[in-house]
Amino acid sequence: METIKSSGDNDKRINLVILSEGYQTSELDQFITDVTSLSDDMFSQSPFLEYADYFNVYAIKVPSNESGADHPATATDVTEPATPMTTKDTYFNATFDAFNYHRLLYYGIDYADAATAEAKIHSVLSDNFPTYDQALILVNTNVYGGSGGEFPMASTSANDIAIHELGHSLFDLKDEYYPGDALAAEAINMTQETDPTLVKWKNWIGLNGIGIYPYGTSGVASTWNRPHQNCKMRYLGVPFCSVCKEGMIEKIHSLVSPIDSYTPISNTVSNPSFPLDFHLNLIKPAPDPTILESSWSLNADDNFATNVDDVSISESDLNVGSNNLTAVITDNTTLLRIDNHETLHVYTVTWTIDHSSLGVKDIESEINNLSIVMYPNPANTIANFKIESERGTNLKVDIMSLDGKKVKTVPMSNHETQQVDISNLSEGIYMANFYANNILVASKKLVKQ
Incomplete structure (x- = not known):
């Protein structure tokens, strides 16, 4: 394990632990460079920028036998092979085309396939940093992709995916693009309330582009609302909206x-x-x-x-x-x-x-x-x-x-x-x-x- 950012004692900070995937032993110095780049990018963006001293960042060097990630070419949202088909022997089984989506980079092709890798993730964390607050997996490939869940995963070319996914896993934010009926639920930045005097982000209505915007024009999507039209929880490459920032700071305060x-x-x-x-x-x-x-x-x-x-x-x-x-x-x-x-x-x-x-x-x-x-x-x-x-x-x-x-x-x-x-x-x-x-x-x- 190597320290990337040390702000204070581990029991008084939020500890973000980043695991390497698809890096061979000879490439682990590059992993540290890539983790540092991700950390620098993350703490240049609000509210991580303002609350940087509330975080520690650690990197755990996990060597793989081969570099990169699997590309089984089984996605249904693109014409395959969108990238060259390949299989790599990596520690956590990083796999594109997960759940039939080309850009979905996960530690398995589906949940059943991911069970073994998930057990390995828990084992590595337990052996090296059992008191972590959030873990993330950085994959040694420049093909753009990532995924969320308990352990977000992102390629080295997808820092903003990693930061977006931390919005989910660490801060309990919802996507501000429609995530589908099964994932729609009341949350910090998602609601079925339409009354501006009652909506949970009423304190921001009319400021910084905050309003009550339906996810869709028909069906169940039209009954759910987001607070902003151009937030990082909807589009990459843009800032978090004021409602999401507030929710993130609330979580920081609850932890530290x-x-x-x-x-x-x-x-x-x-x-x-x-x-x-x-x-x-x-x-x-x-x-x-x-x-x-x-x-x-x-x-x-x-x-x-x-x-x-x-x-x-x-x-x-x-x-x-x-x-x-x-x-x-x-x-x-x-x-x-x-x-x-x-x-x-x-x-x-x-x-x-x-x-x-x-x-x-x-x-x-x-x-x-x-x-x-x-x-x-x-x-x-x-x-x-x-x-x-x-x-x-x-x-x-x-x-x-x-x-x-x-x-x-x-x-x-x-x-x-x-x-x-x-x-x-x-x-x-x-x-x-x-x-x-x-x-x-x-x-x-x-x-x-």
Whole structure:
């Protein structure tokens, strides 16, 4: 295994592992060159570009006895032989013409034929990198082709196929060309909803070409809709649309915390003296690291500090007894439409400082990742709230009017959706303030219709 891109510890990054196929031992240096080219191409495109530091990339050199891939010339979508018929002895049995499509490059001619190769893929990953997040197979042929599935496969001339297929396998995106009735389903970028106020990408309607576009003019295809007419999930060589980018960033946030490390950690400070120094090491998106915002609270002061990675506390800042310093981290990139977005990811570090007249006895720390959901928005009679917290004690939502009055407090149970009757509220805009352990961790606009 060889490192292509190292951004941080494997347990704090998304680990993409690329396996060689159809490379002989003498060609494995070329494999590393090809993997590097694919990685560079991938991280030049949004949102991989902005979130490059959230990924590690590794290459596993798997030698084959022969170079290339099989071309059985059995495809029915072209006049065969579209390329010279050939059979190659390769480790994962890379095969064009899979499922009768000439450009479909798969590790077998069909699912039954692929079973042996799939077992080999699992074995190689288990032996070399069992904690991978996504694996991809790069095939040593300049004939254009690839496929999706659990393990996407692409030829060296098809980087964009590889990136498109990662949209499926890693980020759960659907094709924005019609994939057929059997594969049509509700997803991040596919829906049967036609109401622009209810569609899942309503926060993007009218921006960056986002709308509600039917897949077809007749049949089942006409009942399904995509968000854009020219997205990478429909055509290669173009960018991902805003809806797909948002979904991809959501998945990144669900896999990786932006808090890479922090100090101090529990009981690592002996004989603490003032001032007490606290530090965050954050994985900051590019090119503007300021979109990752931090809000620091100390005891009852929710505005102790903002948008800094370091704070210092003097003795006069502390009460006698237990004190809580919390840093709340949120991603305010414009690639997410936070106000109208259904899910918000929040990350916190809390330090508990035991202070007495004799000084600081000890400092303990705790990290927490939260997922906050509110829907529908706008709402008429019922609003649904859900907080998923790794350390889910004392959760609540306060609904506030814009003049700062609290109109409703809703105690929350971790991982449970709470339906809240808002029918008695006047129409207008409110703020839903979410608290964990009495710390304000997020605020979202709630529109009452």
